[in-house]
Amino acid sequence: MIVANNVHKAFGPLQVLRGIDLQVKEQEVVVIIGPSGSGKSTFLRCLNLLEEPTSGVITIDGMCVTDKTADINRIRQNVGMVFQRFNLFPHKTALENITLSPLKVKGIPLQEANAIAKDLLAKVGLSDKETSYPDQLSGGQQQRVAIARALAMKPKVMLFDEPTSALDPEMVGEVLTVMKDLAREGMTMVVVTHEMGFAREVGDRVLFIDEGRVVEEGTPEQIFGNPQNERTRAFLNKIL
Amino acid sequence: MYVLEIWQEAFPVLLVGLRLTIELTILAVLFGCVIGLIVALGKMSRMSLIKIPSVIYVEFFRGSPLLIQIFLVYFGLPKLVGHPLNQFWSSVAVLSLNSGAYCAEIFRAGIQSIERGQMEAARSLGMNHIQAMRYVILPQAFKRVIPPMGNEFIAMMKDTSLVSVIGLVELTRSGQLIISTTYNALEIWFVVAIFYMIMTILISEFFVNRMERRLQAGDRS
Numbered sequence: 001m002i003v004a005n006n007v008h009k010a011f012g013p014l015q016v017l018r019g020i021d022l023q024v025k026e027q028e029v030v031v032i033i034g035p036s037g038s039g040k041s042t043f044l045r046c047l048n049l050l051e052e053p054t055s056g057v058i059t060i061d062g063m064c065v066t067d068k069t070a071d072i073n074r075i076r077q078n079v080g081m082v083f084q085r086f087n088l089f090p091h092k093t094a095l096e097n098i099t100l101s102p103l104k105v106k107g108i109p110l111q112e113a114n115a116i117a118k119d120l121l122a123k124v125g126l127s128d129k130e131t132s133y134p135d136q137l138s139g140g141q142q143q144r145v146a147i148a149r150a151l152a153m154k155p156k157v158m159l160f161d162e163p164t165s166a167l168d169p170e171m172v173g174e175v176l177t178v179m180k181d182l183a184r185e186g187m188t189m190v191v192v193t194h195e196m197g198f199a200r201e202v203g204d205r206v207l208f209i210d211e212g213r214v215v216e217e218g219t220p221e222q223i224f225g226n227p228q229n230e231r232t233r234a235f236l237n238k239i240l
Numbered sequence: 241m242y243v244l245e246i247w248q249e250a251f252p253v254l255l256v257g258l259r260l261t262i263e264l265t266i267l268a269v270l271f272g273c274v275i276g277l278i279v280a281l282g283k284m285s286r287m288s289l290i291k292i293p294s295v296i297y298v299e300f301f302r303g304s305p306l307l308i309q310i311f312l313v314y315f316g317l318p319k320l321v322g323h324p325l326n327q328f329w330s331s332v333a334v335l336s337l338n339s340g341a342y343c344a345e346i347f348r349a350g351i352q353s354i355e356r357g358q359m360e361a362a363r364s365l366g367m368n369h370i371q372a373m374r375y376v377i378l379p380q381a382f383k384r385v386i387p388p389m390g391n392e393f394i395a396m397m398k399d400t401s402l403v404s405v406i407g408l409v410e411l412t413r414s415g416q417l418i419i420s421t422t423y424n425a426l427e428i429w430f431v432v433a434i435f436y437m438i439m440t441i442l443i444s445e446f447f448v449n450r451m452e453r454r455l456q457a458g459d460r461s
Contacts, residue, residue, distance in 0.1 A: 048364055050360050050363070050364065073363075073366050073367070073368045074366070076363065076364055076365070076366045077365075077366035079364070080364075081361075081364040083357060083360070083361060085355075085357055087355075087357035087358060087360065087361035088361075089358065089361070089362075089376055089380075090380065091379050091380050091383070100365075100375060100376075101362075101365035101366055101367060104367065104371055104375055105365065105366045105367055105371065106366075146361075149365070150364075150365070153365055153366060
């Protein structure tokens, strides 16, 4: 589903990614962990070209993202993204946040778009918040709307960029629950997170990234139970 | 009372001038907004063919005195086109171009004040740049530019007095004409100033009320 080969990214003289490879199979849930500044978010953002890789090749669902002639808007429709800071549209209600892109990008009729949005709001447990504006919702509710908004485009892959990092602790659970449901339904997911419990429970594979490289990769049991690399061990010791 | 008689006589003339001032202001700000939005987007463009002219335009019209711009268009341009220009429309043109430069900066600041995440979220949903601007960025930016636009409106209204120098009989020029025959400078200039002040108050009331209504709509962005 996703193939990334030797992805490099530099911001000026600063080398953030130094050759990252990743293969994600359909229905697989890959969790990326690593210290802050390790490049994990940057790598995720390269996958849908919010950051343009300096070099390397990325293919999603058979379409080459890094090809200069690629129709990136088309590819992005297949790649949902959930942000750390939710990034809901504050001038739109929860329902309108979800329907905007299906209406304007896909040209889906209003009634159908509304029906899809209502289903998705029900799915994330927010049926009663249709007409609420983002600033009337809690962080956890906003993030669930953001997930619903991404799902409305019927993506084949979902990217999560630290989806619970900006949340109060008591709201982390509700968002993780939605993500777990999604994984169980077979969504292909790449998740950058500090939630090790989630990684252990839901992840098929865990990548530990540090200083722009994949330091270690394996099943959650391998990474958390028996890390081979010194830096992985040091990192896990600090956060667990 | 003597003063009241002066005012009574002057009023009909001043009201005709006032009407012209209002027309000039509304047209200038209207065209200025349209120009401003286009130029603001131009200034933020990555294509230098669009960006550089936009930057030069803003620098010129903000960087030189409006009075000189009025002279340049009204006395200078006829040399190029070969015939004298219509007073009213050349005034509207200069004022619009001048206002457009200020509006451009207001719009640019408003657009750039929207968090980067909004554009990223829109783009990640498959919208192209134009769709993201139109449906996500601009609606939010428009709300934020209402207060500075109110200020621009007021500034432009007062600046219309400058076109009196090319003989267009707006509020200031009508005052001048009355004084040139009656010599009642103090009484007339005072009432002219009050006219401008009342318009300023009306405009700012309009913008404040409008803002409040928007904010009460439940959307506090």
